[in-house]
Amino acid sequence: MPTHAPAVRVVTDSTACLPDGAADAGGPVVVPLRVLAGDRAWREGVDITPEEVAARIGAGERLTTSQPPGEDFAAVFRDLAADGARAVVAVHLSGVLSGTVEVAARAGQRAMLPVRAVDSRTVAMALGFAATEAARCAAAGHDAGQVAERAAQVAASSETVFLVESLDHLRRGGRLSGPAAALGTALGVRPILAVRDGGIELAQRVRTRRAATDRLVELAVRRAEGCESPGVAVHHLGAPERAAEVAARLAERTGATPVVTPVSAVLGAHAGPGALAVAVVDLGGHTHDQPW
Structure with a gap:
């Protein structure tokens, strides 16, 4: 198996609920969604934790959520291109529940490298397993089409x-x-x-x-x-x-x-x-x- 960074990199989002360390060593790159309250916004996993969300809801605060802005995806795609990636497979939560996969696809159209957006049609670790399996497929040297196919296969089995x-x-x-x-x-x-x-x-x-x-x-x-x-x-x-x-x-x-x-x-x-x-x-x- 190649020891260098794979030519195809996998991106997912924070609703994948990945365990700590899953994004290390060639694993999926995670783009955070937002938790909103009034005019305040927090990036989940960065600015706010699930425990803080539970505490805020328990205190009667009304929270909403938002997909990541396109610039967040654009920045990740730029960084991966600079790191030597030749293609990206972006695997995200169901498009029925969020516009995240659409935002990733639009950002991918303007990226410096090919980006394939995959609507997992699921969420949580059903998405997380699909993204991590796709990353393993990429690490084994497979091309972007095969990596995207693997992500879709695992997600569909969930x-x-x-x-x-x-x-x-x-x-x-x-x-x-x-x-x-x-x-x-x-x-x-x-x-x-x-x-x-x-x-x-x-x-x-x-x-x-x-x-x-x-x-x-x-x-x-x-x-x-x-x-x-x-x-x-x-x-x-x-x-x-x-x-x-x-x-x-x-x-x-x-x-x-x-x-x-x-x-x-x-x-x-x-x-x-x-x-x-x-x-x-x-x-x-x-x-x-x-x-x-």
Whole structure:
């Protein structure tokens, strides 16, 4: 495997919820989205943490979010070109949920090197796994088309399901329809949500938090059983003990070692405190021949 920086570099965004150190040594370059409150803006992962988001929401502050400005992508593309990159594959959260991938694509049209923008149609570590697998593909010497194909393949294999304490944040942010939010909160049920076709849908309803957590685990195990090589991640906002419990159960049931990270600050602003999510992807099935 080449020891120098790969000719193709991978860029993603901060909603990938990558663990610390994932962007080192040729891993994906992360462009931060923004968390907004009034006239204030913070770059997630730089100026504000998920814990701070949870605290602000808990104090009654109304937060919104924004995609990165085009200049942020332009600057990253310039830096990568200066570092010797010959092409970039930009893998981003679902275009149904954010305009980030469109901003990256427009910036790529003006860049000094070819940029392929990939709409993962997912989010969190389902996106993170797609970006890191794409970076591994690039590090192995594959071309931009193969790297983009690998990102799309992993993202398409994903299943992301999650629980929230309240659907109000998703409804106010326009990520869940009013009727779906009303249905999800009817009769005191606990809604299980899923990322499907790039958007957020109400998947199931159960009666208690414990039953919802159990169902979350069962859905993840079922998906992992259909994977050649499952990649599993658990996310939370202000619920580390519940996340650790779910991760331990998934490790025992799937044989995979789950990645456990807080949900990103931007996702946390929409999901709200107490959110718990599981993402499963298939890391197998990489069919590209080695280029050497």
